[in-house]
Amino acid sequence: DGGITQSPKYLFRKEGQNVTLSCEQNLNHDAMYWYRQDPGQGLRLIYYSQIVNDFQKGDIAEGYSVSREKKESFPLTVTSAQKNPTAFYLCASSMLEGYTFGSGTRLTVV
């Protein structure tokens, strides 16, 4: 079955450490996205990529970085510059208007 795999489901990191969240899709979708979800805030776009080796900042890119070296993969790095990284992170991919979401990674910084 095609879909999006996010790993790990839960992630704990110490303050000041960089951490990378994985997102892989086998849907052959061109576009991929990272969203951050906080209670009462809805989903906010961090970064998106429409083609390999190209990506754009979303609404809240500060403190995050991404790469898109392969069509299937769009990892997100949460750097120590992100002031409040504890959140639920969702990856998505799309072909035209059809979006598929991963099941999310809950990051807790202690």
Added chain:
Amino acid sequence: GNSVTQMEGPVTLSEEAFLTINCTYTATGYPSLFWYVQYPGEGLQLLLKATKADDKGSNKGFEATYRKETTSFHLEKGSVQVSDSAVYFCALIPPGAGSYQLTFGKGTKLSVIP
């Protein structure tokens, strides 16, 4: 710019009650409109969509009608079940521009009690 406003929750209903979650949007032209559902601890799933004015999207007993005159896309269900407890997001994709970037509302949490 483009934006989506949906009613704030949480919404608590008894089983078999009627559900309405209001959603209005701001966009130029005719955006495509969506409702997504998020069950606890999971990602989002597409519930229904409508791509032009007066279209009605429907799925699993949920319905929403694209009203251009009121820029609305309210979600309704005639008889909710406990299994409908989730967070519901209204969203749009603006027309043209070659980018299919979703803009979300803040979500409405629905709890259905037996």
